[in-house]
Amino acid sequence: MALTVSVETPLQDDIRDMVAKLNAHLKPLSPPEFQFQLTVEQMAGADATVFVARDAAGTAVAMGSLKVHDETTGEVKRMFCEPDLRGRGLGRSILDAIEARARETGLQRLVLETGATPGFEPAWALYERGGFTVCPAVLDYPDSEYSRFYEKSL
Template identity: 35%
Template sequence: MQHLRIIEDDLSGEPIRELVALHLSGMHAHSPACKVHALPVEKLRQPGVTFFSAWVAKALAGMGAIRELDATHGELKSMRVAPDWLGKGVGEAMLLHLLSVARARGYERVSLETGSGPAFAPALALYRKHGFENCAAFADYVLDEFSQCLTLRL
């Protein structure tokens, strides 16, 4: 893969807005509407959320965000790889970048909520490869057959 560049992003560009829309539609396609916790652009711009995009030259390759839950706990949000970049290491690079941000902020752990089923298997494999383990629900999440929470102690 060519050089991947990850930058903090203000979500103003059309390519990133399209990838956020793709992410939201994908989540709705694989989960009941009441279990879709992916954030639209407006909520990704809220205080406490830092959003990043990944680029190869001028091509958008992926995105991810981290939200501060408290001074010691961060949450991963909106992890998505653009379709043309699936399987090329973009998701892992974004995950490692977000974990680096979390460590720099002094978080003791990072958690995430994700879905269940075959559509979520590649993401789950990536998170588990990097040490994430299932955990109890956190923030406002409720665990059921459609949702699972994972955490990583830093």
């Protein structure tokens, strides 16, 4: 599949649609108080960079973002791939772009929070194949049975 990954504003209808699909997918997997979702407006903030994968027709098919917390730590947020295209390396392409940007900006560590309940296994596999390792709770996330945390030293 011909694919381009680039930095884009999340304030576009197709990206808003992907965020809505991601939220709908996540909603039944964890209690609402353990879902830490950035809104599209938060994703458009100066501390976040959104990466969008588009196919040859220009259709947005995957996304993810890098949220910078301080001069050394960045967080992977809002990873999503269209369900019918999963397993084709799109998530890895987005994750690679996030890591490259983190390195370019001098970050030393990437962290992330994802769900710990059934349904998150593909996310765990993606992050682990990308060199992330399970770690204790990061940033200001509560440690709970609904969250799994990962980190990667850059």
